[in-house]
Amino acid sequence: MKLDILAFGVHPDDVELSCAGTLMAAMADGKKVGIIDLTRGELGTRGTPETRLTESSRAATIMGIPIRENMGMADGFFQNDAFHQRKVIEMLRKYQPDIIFANAFEDRHPDHGRSAKLVADAAFLSGLRKIETFSNGNLQAIWKPAYVFHYVQDRFIEPSFVVDITAYMDRKMEAIRAYETQFFNPDLAEPQTYISSAQFMETIKARNLMLGKRVGVGYAEGFNTEKTLGIRGFDGIIQNVT
Numbered sequence: 001m002k003l004d005i006l007a008f009g010v011h012p013d014d015v016e017l018s019c020a021g022t023l024m025a026a027m028a029d030g031k032k033v034g035i036i037d038l039t040r041g042e043l044g045t046r047g048t049p050e051t052r053l054t055e056s057s058r059a060a061t062i063m064g065i066p067i068r069e070n071m072g073m074a075d076g077f078f079q080n081d082a083f084h085q086r087k088v089i090e091m092l093r094k095y096q097p098d099i100i101f102a103n104a105f106e107d108r109h110p111d112h113g114r115s116a117k118l119v120a121d122a123a124f125l126s127g128l129r130k131i132e133t134f135s136n137g138n139l140q141a142i143w144k145p146a147y148v149f150h151y152v153q154d155r156f157i158e159p160s161f162v163v164d165i166t167a168y169m170d171r172k173m174e175a176i177r178a179y180e181t182q183f184f185n186p187d188l189a190e191p192q193t194y195i196s197s198a199q200f201m202e203t204i205k206a207r208n209l210m211l212g213k214r215v216g217v218g219y220a221e222g223f224n225t226e227k228t229l230g231i232r233g234f235d236g237i238i239q240n241v242t
């Protein structure tokens with residue numbers, strides 16, 4: 001099944017925290033969207049890989065995204081090498097997305113930068129016909145995605161562009177709260193972490209609020225692109241930029 005947008009995150013919850021609103025907005029425009037989690041987040045301090053899997057599938061249901069796969073790479077230890085690139089190329093040739101979302105090139109968690117490079121490199125290599133990959137024994141057709149957009153997640157990075165997610169902010173927070181072992185949950189007897197405070201949840205909204213303010217909307221998510229973004233018209237351009 002061909003998708004319009006495929007969103008990669010190295011940990012289940014990266015996509016929710018960073019680009020959930022954009023994915024929901026794209027779906028409202030009729031785009032076909034899927035999520036690929038590279039790892040099961042098994043090194044996370046709280047919860048287990050099993051709870052993470054249940055939580056990520058609940059979050060996908062809340063966002064209304066029917067396709068979500070987990071590649072089972074090793075959290076913390078996966079590499080941007082030929083083995084892992086081929087795995088990502090197989091996914092890209094399977095879903096043939098025009099646009100890819102990926103982690104930020106630099107972020108608090110070192111996995112994020114490595115994942116960003118892995119996905120970006122695989123996106124380029126996926127278009128090379130001499131790299132052969134197979135699905136159920138059948139040679140896959142090459143696929144050249146048009147763009148890889150890297151979402152702003154934890155560390156603030158000046159974005160290349162922002163997407164208005166005002167209509168989806170509440171549902172984004174609901175999808176994040178689906179990870180009940182990871183984020184603020186006063187009923188849980190697990191160690192406190194960087195992301196488990198009530199304040200952390202506020203910072204998500206605050207980030208989106210500040211990015212929205214830039215362009216005169218309620219909330220927005222930010223992205224960076226290495227390739228120059230080309231547009232065919234001005235219909236989607238926000239008019240009331242402050």
Ligand SMILES: [Zn+2]
Nearest residue numbers: 010011014109
């Ligand atoms: Zn992460």
